[in-house]
Amino acid sequence: MTRTVILILLLFACSAGRAQESNPQTENRIRQLEEKLRCLVCLNQTLADSNAELAGDLRKQVRDQVAAGRSDGEVVAFMVQRYGDFVLYEPPFKATTALLWLGPFLLLAAGAGFLIFAVRRRRNAPQEPALLPDEKRLVYRVLGPAPPGENPDGHRQ
């Protein structure tokens, strides 16, 4: 019973929150912007996910600026100007981040190169010479009787 009541109250709370939203397209834009930006207090959360007070303030900034008609690029630039590239979840590609972006591909290329090198070397390696009949007999003496189809003299039947 109490559960139902709580559930109903929660539904009301949600709808109350929705009431002040503007059109869904703008909401979507705001949401996307908030997911692009990092909360600086909790580091591994986006602005959208974070409960930190600063994240709330910055969300308000995003909302106000979108409402004032600024473009996504302008909102992002506003944040970068104040908090640096770090505020972006996806770091921009530039000289200092080139290794970050290209590193995985470099590693992949290095791994592939090593693999090709190793396989080639193995393929070109000289074959082990076949056992001489004497050696073969010795092997069978130590390891047990010869398997069917092979005689102790080392000759195929």
Added chain:
Amino acid sequence: MKRFLVPLAVFALLVGFLAVGLTLNPREVPSPLVGKTAPAFDLPLLSQPDKRFVPADMRGKVWLLNVWASWCVSCRDEHPVLVDLSKKGVLPILGLNYKDKGDEAQRWLRQFGDPYQFSVVDADGRTGIDYGVYGVPETYLIDAEGVIRFKQIGPLTPAVLEQKLLPLAMALKK
């Protein structure tokens, strides 16, 4: 023997990277504002709300802007360092009272001492955002042209003061 050299070198490189990584503080986000003009603001004073301050009033002086709040625990750790510094009188220290309540801020200053020439009130944290504040306390060293020269994230310690901030401030004063 030779076949172990390559993995060993790779391993040593990795250890090197990890060792450097361990000494870095991930919470310290380098500020893009160092080397740029301190953002303008126009805020009321904490002690006299009818008076206002703009950073341009400090042109020609090398000064510290310290972001603080009475609810901030590390500000309390930092406070004696600021009080000491203000007694030496080498640099004017201004406070930016960040998202605080006026009466609580005033009580805090009475209780722990007031190292600030004055504090300005940033009640909604909007000026803080312009300064890229993300954790109080933060301190900015601003030169005579109004350019931010140094930013300390987190409490000022005597070591930071002696080794970085004061030498830089002295150089800027000349």
